[in-house]
Amino acid sequence: MLKLPIRQLATRFPQTCRNILGCRFATTDTAKPEESEASVQSQLSENDMKRLNHIRNIGISAHIDSGKTTFTERVLFYTGRIKDIHEVRGKDNVGAKMDSMELEREKGITIQSAATYCTWSRTLDQIQSEKQQGNQTPQEYSVNIIDTPGHIDFTIEVERALRVLDGAVLVLCAVSGVQSQTITVDRQMRRYNVPRVSFINKMDRMGADPWKVIQQINTKLKIPAAAVQIPIGSESEMKGVVDLIHMRAIYNHGEKGEKVEFADTIPENLQGLAQEKRSVLIEKLADLDEHIADMYVMEETPSSEQLVQAIRRTTLARKFTPVLMGSALSNIGVQPVLDAVCDYLPAPYEVENVALNAAEAEKPVTLIPSSTKPLVALAFKLEEGRFGQLTYLRVYQGSLKRGGYLYNVNSTKRIKVSRLVRMHSNDMEEVEETGAGGIGAMFGIECASGDTFTDGSVHYTMSSMFVPEPVISLSLKPKSKDTSNFSKALNRFQREDPTFRVKLDAESKETIISGMGELHLEVYVERMRREYRVECDTGKPRVAFRESLTKKVPFSYLHKKQSGGAGQYAKVEGYIEYMDAKEDDAGNVVDFEFINKVTGGAVPSQYIPACEKAFRESLEKGFLIGHPIKNCRFVLEDGAYHPVDSSELAFRMATITAFRGAFLQADPIILEPIMNVSITAPVEHQGAVIGNVDKRKGTIVDSDIGEEEFSLLAEVPLNNMFSYSSDIRALTKGKGEFTMEFMKYLPAPRYVQKDLITEYNKQQQK
């Protein structure tokens, strides 16, 4: 059964459809917010507009290892937030600034997204201002950046970031192009309607081919894309880029690429290519933008400014993504991406954000990022910091002030904001206020991720984000007898991460943790050890199987105990059957149903809720292997009662027994999660990798062979994917990599079902 804290009605855009993890989510078209997008601007003062025009909230998303962290490190350096650049897995042992967790640095991957604030003025404005020796201060943009993890197991971090950000930089590798995780993050960005600029990184690598990558963005991601730059020099000889909009060359100089030179002359050997690619850009824009289309028909050449405006319009409308290129590691082409963030990504008022008004039957309301409106802020991330819980907030409306009072709409608690900070990875800066459109963090506030805060004058709730169901679980037992830290850690992890679930198995008395993959759970076990000093014994990871039925079966059961003491009497009659998952009015996925068709009071109405509750509880633990039951309808048609001996308990017992009996006759089956597995490895290991996928009963659905690397997409049962990370390492001499994502549930093969049932029965007898 899906338990989603999601308020479908109030997603940022009512027409958004969701289709992840086999569950379809769609918001209803009837839920139109009160305000239209155009009227948002009319409610903003000149001051608001001025301020908001210079705010950008951006995420950086990409496939694992594409260089997001390396790129972000340059951004922080060039924006003056850090004094030096430290590489991911660098020799200096410092680690990149954004990977602040010890574990992240060790593994060289980003686990938690870190929010960082920096300021940026367009490069050319900076240069011009320097030339005029500071007479004119360049216009500064406040940029909030969230570095998001690439690994699918931490997908909730990506979801969270996209929920609160207005635009994104999609980083792609110039050699590998669009990879499995790129497709996943792109899907997530689409879900939240996030406009993006694309950056082709690693242009210094051998085999870099930006044109192939752009073609893949067009065909695989299906977003119209065109280059706004071409490289000057190739691979290790790359020196800079040609800006196709202004037809000028941009070079990076200085030890760390910190000095940017704009040259009006394009290298001669590139003039032809630059003209050709500029025409491609204009043609693409003519397809998407009326203004450019008109000019194109009249055979007029758009000016640079007209091109910038057209790119901005089409990017904001999510019809286009401009493609930039460079090498973060070699310090080439990063500053132009920051310029593009200012030029092409939206200011907070250009993104529509909707809340539900609890005071008016959850009517959708468009939020206005004005400082004079009542405060509405969303807690999108919690972290246990050195000074207690740190809560990251995106302020959508009004202003969050230090010393002020907040009302938590979800918990109905009133709290005081005693400390307000601006985060910079794990450092912070005290601030007095965070205005509408901004991102801030508070200390010492008890709340859950996804809670909405207001000033108390309005009862708005923001929609939560999509929370996928965990697909893997693990039993966990602390080695020591003192379990206080163990519970503390589990509580905190759950509050931080809704995809991490904890439950106590009533029979085995074991603590079971569930999550999105082996690595996801491994990280929590490790964090428990490092941060809470709790060593644990872990069981074998278990797949989240489901049970279902294939046949309609009638039931008729009388529960009767009338010998001595208070009697028990209840009879239930009806049938159970398979049902397809569907959506309720609010767009939530429903994969079970209780229908009451009792007439004439055969089962008195006061006992019906007990029957429904008993059915729902029975679904949580199936009768084949103890896993939840899905796709089941329970129809109660008739029954009988006794004026004295009937009770809620009696009807509960009758329903449980009737359901169990019927379910076991309904040709029950075990469903297993099937994963989309994407593998990339050097060509010479292709045979071994395919052989291994075959051994794991995977079906290869797509493959692509490049000069050096091959990639393949396979559908493999999660049950057969254990220890794949060590297998792929061994098979490819450590060069192969893979990601996997839940796709759908399918009936497990008969022999697997038989083994699972035998194993379960054995466990039960112990």
Ligand SMILES: Nc1nc2c(ncn2[C@@H]2O[C@H](COP(=O)(O)OP(=O)(O)OP(=O)(O)O)[C@@H](O)[C@H]2O)c(=O)[nH]1
């Ligand atoms: N040749 C080359 N290597 C790069 C470039 N940018 C990053 N790298 C290397 O690629 C590897 C991955 O870089 P990261 O910055 O950790 O990538 P990431 O996308 O943040 O990775 P995750 O956080 O694990 O998702 C590191 O070894 C980097 O040094 C580049 O422009 N050129």
